[in-house]
Amino acid sequence: MKKGLAEEAIRELKNAIKIKSDYGIAYYNLGHVYLGRGMLEEAEIASQKAISLNPELSEPHVLLGIVYEIVNRNDEAEIEYKKALKLKPNYLEAHLNLGNLYFKKNLLSDSVFHYNRVIEINPHIGQVYNNLALIFFDQKKYSLALKYTIMAEQRGSQVHPEFKKRILDLAKKKDN
Numbered sequence: 001m002k003k004g005l006a007e008e009a010i011r012e013l014k015n016a017i018k019i020k021s022d023y024g025i026a027y028y029n030l031g032h033v034y035l036g037r038g039m040l041e042e043a044e045i046a047s048q049k050a051i052s053l054n055p056e057l058s059e060p061h062v063l064l065g066i067v068y069e070i071v072n073r074n075d076e077a078e079i080e081y082k083k084a085l086k087l088k089p090n091y092l093e094a095h096l097n098l099g100n101l102y103f104k105k106n107l108l109s110d111s112v113f114h115y116n117r118v119i120e121i122n123p124h125i126g127q128v129y130n131n132l133a134l135i136f137f138d139q140k141k142y143s144l145a146l147k148y149t150i151m152a153e154q155r156g157s158q159v160h161p162e163f164k165k166r167i168l169d170l171a172k173k174k175d176n
Helices: 007-021 024-036 041-054 059-070 074-087 094-102 106-123 126-138 142-154 160-176
Strands: none
Touching: 007 024, 007 094, 007 106, 024 041, 024 059, 041 059, 059 094, 094 106, 094 126, 106 126, 126 142, 126 160, 142 160
């Protein structure tokens, strides 16, 4: 899987499942490979099977949430991300995906909450700071937007130069 050999990974995961039919992690990994190949129906089925075999695994819930988001079943995606967080409260990917989903749904205070959780878990993800900058810009909190823009750049995220210039101009006006 890590080498990008999807066909080989699928074959080996299916072999593992033949040997041990209740191997939930193998189903999760199979779903992950299917998702990478754009085989959404298969990824959904494999994720659901992993969950049914290992209900305590949080990872298949996030994978299933991603599949649901791709096919615009956002309410179901939200449920899956929340299930993952109930099982594993500090699960970075679940917080990140839920923050992104809320951002997309314009539920900005919920999005900020989950982005802040991501920062607590791993403060090095530039995308989160960039998204927070966008949220605070939208809320006309230009100084905060500027702060998060700078933090995003420090973490390697590309910030659109016109966006940064606009924030700088508005932050200066507001401070004066």
